[in-house]
Amino acid sequence: MSQVVARLGKPHGIRGEVTVQVRTDDPESRFVPGAVFTTEPDIGALTLERARWHRDRLLLTFEEVGDRSRAEEVRNTEILIDGADDEVEDDAWRVEELVDLAVHLEDGTRVGTVTDLTVGAMQDLLHVRTLAGEDVLVPFVEEIVPEVDLDDRRVLLTPPLGLIEAVDDEDDETADSDETAESAEGTAP
Numbered sequence: 688m689s690q691v692v693a694r695l696g697k698p699h700g701i702r703g704e705v706t707v708q709v710r711t712d713d714p715e716s717r718f719v720p721g722a723v724f725t726t727e728p729d730i731g732a733l734t735l736e737r738a739r740w741h742r743d744r745l746l747l748t749f750e751e752v753g754d755r756s757r758a759e760e761v762r763n764t765e766i767l768i769d770g771a772d773d774e775v776e777d778d779a780w781r782v783e784e785l786v787d788l789a790v791h792l793e794d795g796t797r798v799g800t801v802t803d804l805t806v807g808a809m810q811d812l813l814h815v816r817t818l819a820g821e822d823v824l825v826p827f828v829e830e831i832v833p834e835v836d837l838d839d840r841r842v843l844l845t846p847p848l849g850l851i852e853a854v855d856d857e858d859d860e861t862a863d864s865d866e867t868a869e870s871a872e873g874t875a876p
Contacts, residue, residue, distance in 0.1 A: 689725060689767040691781065692717050698758035699741070704748045705758045707766075709806040710782055714738075714745060717768065724766035733766060780804070780835060789841045790815050798851055799823075801842060813842070823851060 692714075696706035711717050718738040725732060737748040752758050782804045790798045803814035804827065811827035825831060825844065834843035844851070 689727075689769060691727070691765045691767050691783075692724070693745075693747075693766050695747075695761050695764045695766065697762060698755045699746050701755045702748070703752040703754050703758045704737075704746050705752065705761070707745050707747055709745055710804075711806060712811075714806075718745065718747060724768060726761075727765040727767060730761060730764055733761075784837055785813065785835070785842070787840070788835070788837075790844055791841055792844055792846075792851075798844060817851065825850065 692711040693707040722735045723732050734750040736750050785801045788801045799815045799817040802816045805812045813825040813827045815823045
């Protein structure tokens with residue numbers, strides 16, 4: 688079974704270097720010169736020539752991608768490794784498993800839906816679209832996301848105060864406007 692380790696992004700410079708959206712917990716050991724990756728869609732194998740960090744973005748150079756034009760052609764391609772030889776941690780999640788999971792608080796209140804996962808050098812971030820339509824980045828750490836249940840298609844959150852502020856504010860505004868509307872109805876002649 689193959690495992691996605693990154694998605695190729697936009698070109699960086701003119702020599703074929705590309706930005707990537709990392710989808711692995713251990714980029715330092717995955718992206719080493721000489722590593723060969725399969726691709727989806729299949730554009731042939733890619734051999735890593737160089738990897739470097741620029742600010743918080745990983746940049747990769749492949750032997751088969753020699754210039755900016757070719758880098759633009761391979762944009763949005765996923766690069767994969769053979770997962771059969773790889774030990775996967777018990778708490779490691781693939782983006783495909785998390786997207787569209789319902790997000791709930793401990794009291795059962797539905798907060799929204801997972802839309803994406805950003806794998807970072809220091810910590811991962813869950814992208815959550817709240818029921819109010821706001822996009823919130825949630826640190827994907829055990830203290831805040833103690834449970835991911837793939838069978839029930841849900842994620843449990845225990846967010847610190849203010850993290851899901853968009854939802855809290857929306858609920859407060861809705862409650863205030865409902866009370867105001869009821870008061871206005873009761874005083875109408």
